[in-house]
Amino acid sequence: MIEAAPNPMTTVMRALADPTRRAVFERVFESKEISVAELTRGSGVTQGAISQHLKSLKQAGLVAERAEGRNVYYRAAPQGLEPLVSWMDHYGVFWRERFQNLRDLLKEIDP
Amino acid sequence: MIEAAPNPMTTVMRALADPTRRAVFERVFESKEISVAELTRGSGVTQGAISQHLKSLKQAGLVAERAEGRNVYYRAAPQGLEPLVSWMDHYGVFWRERFQNLRDLLKEIDP
C-alpha cells in the first residue's frame, strides 16, 4: 500500500475544486441542516454521486453529519476552511487588499 | 469544439489543488522573478512538466511572464487569487475566525 497521505491543504483544495462538489458545500452552508435527498433534488446528478461528494467533503473536514431516523442531515464545518485561510494569510492577500472592509466590519461589531 | 469554459473560481482552485503546481506558484511568489530552469532545479520533475504547470498557472491568472533573450522569467500575480478571496469572503470564515488578529493589525497600522 502506497498511501502517501496528502496534506490538509491539498485535501481541502481538491474537495472544493470540483464545481459540483463545491455547489454541494455551498448549499449545505446556506442551509442550517440539509438531508441528502434534498441536496440531490436540484443537483443534476444522482443520489449516489451526492453521497460520494459528501464523503469527500467530510474527509476534508468541511461538513459534519447527524443521523436521525433514516435521514442523515449535513451541516457545514467552516473550520475546515482553516487550511485555505492560513495559506492565503501567508500570501498576505487579505490584509493588503481588504482594508476598508475590515475596518467597517470591526466598527460594526465593536463600535 | 465543446469549450464550456469553467468559471474563474474553478480555474484557480484547480490550478492550486495540485501539490507540485502549488509548490511552483509558491516558489514564483517568493522570488521576485525566476526562470524556468531555476524552477525546474529543485522541483523533482522535468522541465517540460514545469512549463506545463506554468501554463496552467498563467491561464488561471496567477503568474505572469517576461521573456528576455532565451530565458523566460516568471513572477506572481496575486490578483489572480481574487476569486478565492471573494469566495471565502462570501462565507465569512475569515473575519469570524481571525478576529483578534484583524483587530491587532488595524491597531498597528492605524492606532
Added chain:
DNA sequence: GTGTTAGATTAGTGCATGCTAATGAATTAG
C-alpha cells in the same frame, strides 16, 4: 409480515490529468 424510502457503497466507464521522453523553435557562444 410486505412494501417503501433514505442513504451508503460498489463495479464499471469515459474522460481529465500529471508525467516523461522526445522534439521543435529561438537565442547565445565559439
Added chain:
DNA sequence: CTAATTCATTAGCATGCACTAATCTAACAC
C-alpha cells in the same frame, strides 16, 4: 557556420476522478 542552452509543445501512458446504475442496509408505514 556549428554547438549548446532555454523554454514550449507534443505524443503516449498510467493514474485519478466524476458519474451512473445497481445493489445493500436500515428505518419507517401498512
